[in-house]
Amino acid sequence: MTDSKKSYQQILKTTSLFGGVQFFSILISIIRTKLIAVFIGPAGMGIIALLNSTLNVLSSVSGLGIETSAVKSISENFNKDDIRMVSITIRIVKRIIFFTGILGMVLTLIFSKALSILTFGDSSQTYSFVFLSLTILFKQLSSGQLAVLQGLRHLKFLAKANFYGNLFGLLFSIPLYIYFKIDAIIPTILLASVTSLIFSFYYSNKVRVESKKGEITKEVFVTEGKSIVKLGFMLTISSVLTLLTAYLIQIYIGKTGGLEQVGFYNAGFTLLNSYVGIIFTVMSTDYFPKLASINSDNDKVRISVQQQAFISVLIITPIIVLFLAFSPIIVKLLYTLKFEAILPMICIGILGMLFRAVSWAMGFILIAKGDSKILIKTEVGFNILSLLMNVSGYYFYGLEGLGISFCLYFFFHFIGLKIITQKQYHFYFERDFYQIYFICFIICIISFLFRFIENEVLKNGLFALMILISFGFSFYKINKKINLSEMLTSFDQQKKSKK
DSSP: OHHHHHOOOOOOOOHHHHHHHHEEEEEEEEHHHHHHHHHHHHHHHHHHHHHHHHHHHHHHHHHHEEEEEEEHHHHHHHTTHHHHHHHHHHHHHHHHHHHHHHHHHHHHHHHHHHHHHHHHHHSSSSHHHHHHHHHHHHHHEEEHHHHHHHTTTTTTHHHHHHHHHHHHHHHHHHHHHHHHGGGGGGHHHHHHHHHHHHHHHHHHHOSSSOSSSOOOHHHHHHHHHHHHHHHHHHEEEEEEEEHHHHHHHHHHHHHHHHHHHHHHHHHHHHHIIIIIIHHHHHHHHHHHHHHHTTTTTOOOOOOOOHHHHHHHHHHHHHHHHHHHHHHHHHHHHSOOOGGGGHHHHHHHHHHHHHHHHHHHHHHHHHHTOOOHHHHHHHHHHHHHHHHHHHHHHHHHHHHHHHHHHHHHHHHHHHHHHHHHHHHOOOOOOOHHHHHHHHHHHHHHHHHHHGGOOOOOOHHHHHHHHHHHHHOOOOOOOHHHOOOOOHHHHHHHHHHHHHO
């Protein structure tokens, strides 16, 4: 078997393995979202969106990006088989994470009143932020444990920690939403962070890297910790810019259109980023550590990115077609009839996921390389562009304008990263990739245009045809690269040998 085929098979195996568990996590998230929509409505969803956005910004600022930079450091040392250094790095990461968690909690407590005024326009939510300060600490500690599992590529444990954390968070939240409705918002957010913390610690402690711990000298701690914090700080700026952009957009929508519009905005982008975009989260779980471990070799990086982009595009294409065909049903199933207002937004926005599939794969090059200067410059530029486009889109065309701006933003993001990575790292895609990408683009555009057919029978028939074409094309191209029957046979043999 060629190295290329092995690489493609590894990508697909990882995606299917982690994706299977993530599928159930999505179901949990869907049930939670449905509960919120039914029991507290769009306005309640708007409150949750604003609280979570604020907490995410605070967590990102205080966390210093350690959860991502730690994955890079751990995976690099793990790839070199330097177990001693891996063990030291893990212990340093856990110490830093504890400090950043305490820092985030204290900052939230001190500025609770100011956060309430800034977010909601008054001090009514001051005590909400006081109680939720604990979630900052819990989230930081949890993310540190998950970073260890990801860096060591213990994907099964990572998937289980995420799944059980979400599951028990949901089970505790159901009776709270039923009986306390909007008053259940704060307790459910707290409980979700606690359950995530418990399971992240449980599965992280199952991994034993080195039995002899020993003392970490001050020199080693400073040297290793400095490199982790330096990259993490740059990633923090990048993450904060993204979160701040989303935060400012939600505040603008809230002040222009009200909390209900914020709820619609959040519901629409939850569908695009959390449910459809989950495929990128699934694939990045193994993709980022792998790319970080070979970051010094541009040729290997180029091959790895192209392979990942190839699989990403072929997986996302039939998902886009399915989404366009069943979007009215999906919205009614996940939310309520009130949320049909988001249909134009999400149907235009979903086309942007095809551009995102490629720009996402290229974007990891900057992080894997640890090229902080270029990373910051690109993030500043792209976030300013995102803010301007989303505000303009909503100002001129309302919710539909947000869908247009989302789609166009990822088109510009794709073009921009292509120019940057080619100039800095001599990155390029092979001609056959562009041919496949063009066909996928045409399939998605045609499917989008079918939405405007008034005859329901004809429209549904054509959608059914495009679903078959998209799945057939993706299956044919993936099978050509991988030989799926060979892969399934190999997987079946491995399972039998373990029994």
